[in-house]
Structure formats: structure tokens, C-alpha cells
Amino acid sequence: MSGIAEPTMIGLSERGHAILKRLKEDQHFLEMADAYRFGIALALAHGVTPDEPSAPRTTIFSVVTVDPDREIASAIRSLLDVGNLPVYKWAERLAEWGVTELSYRAESGELDLASILEEASGTKEAPDS
Amino acid sequence: MPFKGQTKIAFPQEEERNVMMVFGENMRGKTSLLNALRWGFYGKALGRHLREIPLHDLHNKEAAREGDWTMEVRIEFSAGGHHYTLLRRAQKKPLVVQPSRPEDYSLEVGLQKDSVAVSGHAIESEINRYAPEQVSRFFLFDGELLQEYEELLIEGSEQGKGIKAAIEQVLGVPTLINGRSDLGTILRTAQRQQSKDLAHVAGLELQASKQASIQSKLDALESDVKRLGDKLAQTKGSRAVLDDDLEKVDSVHRAKIRLDATRERQKRIVSEQDSIRQERLLLLRDAWRDVLKPKLEARSRLLAEKKDKLSLRAQEKNRLEAQAENTKKLLDTSKCPTCEQTLESALRGRMGRVLGELEVQLSVMAVDQKEMSDITAELRTVNDLLSKSVAGRISEIESVTRKLEIELTRVENEAEALESEIRGYDTAEIARKRVLRDGLLREEGQLARDIEIVTKSIDSEKRELAIIARTFQDTPSARVSRSTAMVKVTSSLERVFSESIERLRDELRKHVEARASEAFKSLTTQKSYSGLEINKNYGLKILDERGSHVTVRSAGAEQIVALSLIDGLARTGRAAGPVVMDTPFGRLDLQHRDNILRYLPTTTSQLILLVHGGEIRRPRDLEPVASRIGASYEIREVNARHSRIERMES
Numbered sequence: 001m002s003g004i005a006e007p008t009m010i011g012l013s014e015r016g017h018a019i020l021k022r023l024k025e026d027q028h029f030l031e032m033a034d035a036y037r038f039g040i041a042l043a044l045a046h047g048v049t050p051d052e053p054s055a056p057r058t059t060i061f062s063v064v065t066v067d068p069d070r071e072i073a074s075a076i077r078s079l080l081d082v083g084n085l086p087v088y089k090w091a092e093r094l095a096e097w098g099v100t101e102l103s104y105r106a107e108s109g110e111l112d113l114a115s116i117l118e119e120a121s122g123t124k125e126a127p128d129s
Numbered sequence: 130m131p132f133k134g135q136t137k138i139a140f141p142q143e144e145e146r147n148v149m150m151v152f153g154e155n156m157r158g159k160t161s162l163l164n165a166l167r168w169g170f171y172g173k174a175l176g177r178h179l180r181e182i183p184l185h186d187l188h189n190k191e192a193a194r195e196g197d198w199t200m201e202v203r204i205e206f207s208a209g210g211h212h213y214t215l216l217r218r219a220q221k222k223p224l225v226v227q228p229s230r231p232e233d234y235s236l237e238v239g240l241q242k243d244s245v246a247v248s249g250h251a252i253e254s255e256i257n258r259y260a261p262e263q264v265s266r267f268f269l270f271d272g273e274l275l276q277e278y279e280e281l282l283i284e285g286s287e288q289g290k291g292i293k294a295a296i297e298q299v300l301g302v303p304t305l306i307n308g309r310s311d312l313g314t315i316l317r318t319a320q321r322q323q324s325k326d327l328a329h330v331a332g333l334e335l336q337a338s339k340q341a342s343i344q345s346k347l348d349a350l351e352s353d354v355k356r357l358g359d360k361l362a363q364t365k366g367s368r369a370v371l372d373d374d375l376e377k378v379d380s381v382h383r384a385k386i387r388l389d390a391t392r393e394r395q396k397r398i399v400s401e402q403d404s405i406r407q408e409r410l411l412l413l414r415d416a417w418r419d420v421l422k423p424k425l426e427a428r429s430r431l432l433a434e435k436k437d438k439l440s441l442r443a444q445e446k447n448r449l450e451a452q453a454e455n456t457k458k459l460l461d462t463s464k465c466p467t468c469e470q471t472l473e474s475a476l477r478g479r480m481g482r483v484l485g486e487l488e489v490q491l492s493v494m495a496v497d498q499k500e501m502s503d504i505t506a507e508l509r510t511v512n513d514l515l516s517k518s519v520a521g522r523i524s525e526i527e528s529v530t531r532k533l534e535i536e537l538t539r540v541e542n543e544a545e546a547l548e549s550e551i552r553g554y555d556t557a558e559i560a561r562k563r564v565l566r567d568g569l570l571r572e573e574g575q576l577a578r579d580i581e582i583v584t585k586s587i588d589s590e591k592r593e594l595a596i597i598a599r600t601f602q603d604t605p606s607a608r609v610s611r612s613t614a615m616v617k618v619t620s621s622l623e624r625v626f627s628e629s630i631e632r633l634r635d636e637l638r639k640h641v642e643a644r645a646s647e648a649f650k651s652l653t654t655q656k657s658y659s660g661l662e663i664n665k666n667y668g669l670k671i672l673d674e675r676g677s678h679v680t681v682r683s684a685g686a687e688q689i690v691a692l693s694l695i696d697g698l699a700r701t702g703r704a705a706g707p708v709v710m711d712t713p714f715g716r717l718d719l720q721h722r723d724n725i726l727r728y729l730p731t732t733t734s735q736l737i738l739l740v741h742g743g744e745i746r747r748p749r750d751l752e753p754v755a756s757r758i759g760a761s762y763e764i765r766e767v768n769a770r771h772s773r774i775e776r777m778e779s
Binding site for chain 2: 072
């Protein structure tokens with residue numbers, strides 16, 4: 001473990017937060033934290049190296065809520081060169097991209113999980129977003 | 130009635146060309162034509178279950194709308210060497226605006242015999258001389274009758290019992306039964322008088338009093354039977370009305386049952402969808418690992434390769450270090466550890482070089498233990514993430530979800546179609562009527578059982594009376610009374626009538642059996658059948674060539690048996706005459722149909738067949754009877770309320 005100080009609270013841009021709420025309200029996910037985790041994984045799977053999310057930002061969860069066993073952090077460290085940036089800062093950036101992508105995917109009313117999993121495995125191409 | 134205006138039909142007159150075909154698809158008016166004849170002769174039109182159709186329902190709706198409220202049937206026929214013209218007319222009464230009951234019509238019947246009017250009271254008996262109404266169901270019959278008579282082939286069926294009574298009615302048995310019943314009444318009166326006469330004769334008071342008491346009881350029991358019989362008839366009538374109503378809406382009832390089941394299925398699918406959606410949402414909590422699976426697998430492979438390389442390097446270093454240690458020991462001791470010989474200086478020099486080379490190799494071969502431990506830890510973490518997959522279950526759920534969606538759409542479409550099918554019908558009322566009908570059916574059963582019990586009591590009381598009567602006959606003081614003589618005479622007469630009834634039944638049965646067997650042999654395609662056997666309940670059995678009963682019968686064979694019985698009954702109840710058959714071919718195969726077409730024209734003076742396209746395909750199916758067809762008509766639809774009968778050119 002590096003000596004970089006990790007944040008204890010994480011969040012998204014206000015726009016990202018609004019999307020997250022809608023993903024829960026539309027019953028695509030049971031909890032916002034579930035959509036947040038899924039967004040991070042989606043961004044990682046697509047090999048995205050996102051920039052700092054746009055302001056204004058809002059904190060939404062404690063890190064323990066989103067990643068109680070630190071598995072997300074481990075996955076990010078394994079799959080991304082985190083450099084000197086705290087891993088949960090990366091988590092926020094990845095989640096911002098992933099949640100936005102999920103909102104596009106859910107526009108038809110249903111989240112096609114089978115397609116997402118196929119795209120991640122490379123057996124299917126991602127739609128133009 | 131779909132007929133409007135004047136329709137004239139000329140029945141074939143030639144003996145060798147005595148068949149008339151009337152073609153008409155369902156709902157065009159074949160049964161109405163049959164009913165027009167029935168109404169003309171007997172003033173009755175029959176609907177389902179032989180229920181009379183009320184007069185105001187017979188009127189053509191289109192004609193009524195145009196203000197024409199008169200119905201008339203005129204039949205010209207010959208019988209017994211006389212020419213008859215029968216006219217029956219129903220006309221709306223002048224003060225009635227819209228007839229809604231039979232009483233709203235005034236009726237007129239006229240019959241001319243050789244151009245001389247028959248007086249009103251004699252018309253009915255004149256008609257019944259040649260075409261008795263009681264036998265009319267056998268010469269003016271429809272397919273429903275055929276189905277009803279097929280029940281006779283089922284041993285002991287309820288329907289069969291009812292038909293037995295109807296058959297005996299047409300065969301004249303009731304004449305004797307009524308005679309016996311009248312004699313019973315006379316006997317009872319005589320016995321009552323006898324009780325009074327003998328009440329004062331010494332020694333007979335007790336018997337006379339007992340006789341009077343049994344007579345009172347008998348009166349009460351007979352009144353019970355009559356009341357129960359009336360109640361049974363009333364219940365049957367009410368049930369028949371409900372049956373008819375329910376039959377009309379049977380498809381609606383079935384649609385409602387299907388709709389309820391479809392709605393239940395719809396609910397179950399929606400509930401299944403909810404539960405599966407919940408499971409999917411819970412699984413989504415962990416599905417993020419599956420999104421990363423391909424990347425994590427690649428990472429895992431990379432880490433494993435790195436780890437293997439590091440392990441190999443560490444093993445090689447260990448080997449070189451051991452070799453260098455041994456070489457160093459040799460040089461230090463200058464002795465071979467095996468043979469203990471001293472090393473030559475040349476050899477020592479060589480070994481010194483080897484040691485030097487090993488030390489050079491070892492100096493560049495560094496193994497990073499921290500890297501090794503980091504890789505091992507990361508590999509464990511990655512493999513741990515890979516082990517928690519929910520993708521398989523999610524895939525199953527997605528597949529089930531798609532199937533459920535398709536099924537839900539199908540079920541919703543079906544429900545919508547069923548909804549439109551029952552729209553406008555009061556399904557609660559249908560359900561209520563079904564319950565009422567079932568209740569009446571149970572009541573009928575109970576009433577029939579009660580009648581049986583009371584009838585047994587009556588028989589037992591009558592036996593008691595007979596014993597007392599014999600006692601009186603043997604007593605000299607009683608023998609002299611006039612009432613005793615009357616009792617004796619009427620008892621004997623009653624016995625004669627009872628025996629005659631049995632004898633007549635037996636003779637009629639034999640007669641019907643012979644006629645029906647004759648018809649059956651001509652109609653059946655199975656030539657090994659030798660005829661029919663009729664039991665006391667008019668139950669029918671087919672006999673094979675050895676006279677044994679044939680136990681397995683096809684639906685077609687049953688129809689032929691029923692038709693044979695009807696033919697036998699028609700020819701037993703009256704002289705051969707015209708026969709009108711509505712939709713008679715039902716389930717029959719081609720050969721049976723051909724046999725009927727060949728046989729019936731030979732046993733009837735005129736044969737009128739009302740058929741639809743499903744029974745007879747023209748002209749091919751008419752070949753067996755082509756030469757006997759004297760006239761052909763077709764009932765054509767003008768509109769839903771109006772049909773026209775047109776003569777076809779041969």
C-alpha cells in the first residue's frame with residue numbers, strides 16, 4: 001500500500017448524481033451504490049482513463065458503503081496505472097463515466113445486461129455513444 | 130322464421146322420382162321449413178329440446194317491420210283417396226300494436242276434404258288419421274332427434290327411460306294404460322261403497338274399517354304421486370328453459386371460464402416477473418465483477434506468468450549458489466571429498482576459474498522477494514474477484530424474462546379477444562342460471578326417487594286391498610252385496626287390461642324390432658350384422674351373424690341404429706307416407722350415407738331431405754339417388770333476416 005491518503009467519502013458531479021438517482025428510481029438498480037459500482041466496472045472494462053469530473057461535485061457515499069471489502073480498490077489497482085492519485089479518486093472518475101454510459105444504455109427502458117457482459121468480454125461491439 | 134312474402138314448394142309426385150332435396154347452409158332456414166310444415170299440420174313449431182316456439186317468435190322480423198303481421202301455411206295433400214287442402218293462419222289482433230305473446234294473434238284453421246270444408250272440431254282428428262301428431266317426430270324429424278335416440282344404445286340411461294315413455298305413447302300403449310287407470314278409479318269407488326255396505330255386517334266391521342282406512346291412505350298416496358309428478362314436470366320444464374338459455378350462451382360461458390383462467394395466468398406471470406426482477410436487482414449488486422471478468426482474467430494470466438518467471442529465476446540462483454559453495458569447499462581443502470586424493474594444481478586452477486564464473490553469474494542474478502510477494506498477493510486478489518461470478522444466473526434470468534414477456538403478450542392478446550367475445554353479456558347472470566339449473570337437476574332426481582317410493586307404497590296398499598277383497602268374496606254375507614259384485618268385476622277387468630298392456634308392449638316391440646332390423650340391414654355397411662334386438666326399455670343391441678351381441682360400436686353405427694329405430698317406429702305408428710328429414714347425415718361416412726339415400730326412398734311415399742354442404746357435396750354425393758330426385762330447392766340468403774327458397778333446374 002502506498003502512503004497516499006485515500007478519501008473516506010466519494011461522489012460524483014451533480015449531473016452524475018442526478019443520473020444515479022434516476023437509475024435507482026427507474027428500478028435499474030436496487031441501490032445507488034450498486035449502480036455506482038457497476039459504473040466503475042463498466043469504465044474499467046472499456047479501458048477508459050477518465051479525467052477529473054466537472055464541477056460542481058457532490059459527495060454521496062462513504063467509501064465503506066461502496067467498497068466494504070476494498071475489492072473495487074483492488075480491481076482498480078490491478079487494471080489501471082493509478083500513479084500518485086488516490087485509488088478512490090480514480091473510482092470517482094471511473095464512476096462518473098460509467099454512470100453516464102449506463103444512463104445512455106437505459107434510455108430504451110431496459111438495461112441490456114447480456115449485451116454489456118458480451119461487450120466487456122469483447123464478443124460484441126459497444127454501441128456508439 | 131327467415132321466410133317472407135309467398136314461398137311455394139311443389140313436392141315430387143312421381144312414385145319413382147319421390148325424393149326432394151332442399152339445400153341450405155346453417156342458419157338459412159332448413160329447420161324453419163320443417164317447422165312450417167309442423168305448424169301447418171299441428172299448430173306447433175319446435176325448437177331445441179322439442180320445446181315449443183311461441184307464436185310471436187315465429188314471425189319474420191323484416192316483414193313485421195314492414196307492417197305485415199300475417200303468417201300462413203297452406204298444404205295440399207292426398208291421403209286415403211281424398212284430396213285435402215289445409216290452411217293455418219295467424220294474424221295480429223287489430224288492437225295489438227306489437228305482438229309480444231301468442232295471445233296477441235288470432236288463429237284460423239281450415240281443412241277442405243275433396244273441396245268440402247271439414248268442420249272445425251273434426252279437423253284435428255282428420256289430420257291425425259293419416260299423420261298422427263304423436264308419431265310426427267318420426268316423419269318430421271331433425272338431427273337432434275337422432276342424437277336423442279342414440280342414447281337408447283346406452284343401457285339404463287336417463288334419456289333412454291324418457292324415450293321409452295315417448296315411444297309407448299306413439300305406439301298406442303297409453304290407450305290401454307288410461308283404460309286400466311279408469312278401471313282403477315271405478316274399482317276404488319266400488320271398494321268405498323263396499324266398505325260402507327259391509328261396515329254394518331256382523332263380523333266384517335273390522336275388515337270394512339281396515340279397507341276404508343287403506344282406501345283413504347291410497348287416495349292420499351295417489352294425490353302425492355300426482356303432486357310429485359306435476360312438480361317433476363314443472364321442474365323439468367324450468368330446467369329445459371334454463372338449458373336452452375344456457376346453451377345459447379354456452380360459448381360465452383366457456384369464454385368467461387377461459388378468460389378467468391387467462392387472467393389468473395396473467396397475474397401469475399406478472400408475479401413471476403416481479404420476483405425475477407427482484408432477484409436480478411440483487412444479483413446486479415455483484416455483477417460489476419463479471420463486467421471486469423475478461424480484463425481480470427488477462428491480468429491473472431499476466432501475473433501468473435510473472436510469478437512463474439520469478440520462481441524459475443529463484444530456483445536457478447539457488448542451484449548456482451550451491452555449486453559455488455561446493456567449488457569453494459574443494460579449493461579450500463584441496464582434497465576430493467570422495468577419494469580423499471589431493472587435487473593437482475592444474476585442476477585447482479580450473480576450479481578457481483569455474484568459481485569465478487559462478488560468482489560473476491550470481492552477482493547479476495538478483496531475485497526481488499518483495500516483487501514476488503506483491504505479485505502473489507495481487508494474483509490472489511484477482512482470482513478471488515474472478516471466483517464470485519453471477520453472470521450465469523443473470524443470463525438465465527434474462528432468458529426467462531424474455532420468455533415471460535412473450536407469454537404475457539400472448540396471454541394479454543388472448544384475454545382481450547375473450548373480453549370482446551363476452552362483451553355485452555351478463556356473465557354473472559349466466560353463472561346464476563347455471564347454479565339454478567344444477568339445483569333443478571338435483572331436485573328432479575329427488576322427485577323421481579320420491580315418486581318411486583310413493584309408487585311402491587301404493588302397490589303395497591293395493592295388495593292389501595286385494596287381500597281384503599278376496600276375504601269379502603269368500604264371505605257369504607258380503608257376496609250378496611251389489612258393491613262386492615262390482616268390485617269383483619272391475620278387479621277382473623283391471624287385471625285383463627294390465628295383461629293386455631304387457632302383451633301389446635311385447636307385440637309392438639317385436640313389430641318395431643322386425644321393422645328396425647329390416648332397415649338396419651339395408652343401412653349398415655357391415656354385412657355380417659344380422660339385425661337388432663330391442664329389450665323392454667327399447668334399448669338396442671346389434672346382433673352379429675351368429676346372433677351374438679356386438680359390444681363395440683362406432684359413432685356412425687350408433688347413428689344408423691337410431692335411424693333404423695326411427696324408421697321402424699315411423700312404420701309401426703302409421704301407414705307409409707312422406708318423411709321430412711332435417712340434417713340427417715351427421716357423422717356418417719360416405720357408404721352409410723349412400724345406403725340411406727338408396728333405402729329411404731323405398732320405404733316412404735315422398736322423401737324430403739334438408740341438407741347442408743357439409744353433408745352432401747353436389748353432384749357427386751347424390752349419385753345413388755340421382756334417378757329418384759323429383760325436385761331440388763336451394764335456400765338462399767337475401768340478408769340475415771330473410772331467406773328465399775328457389776327451385777333448381779335438374
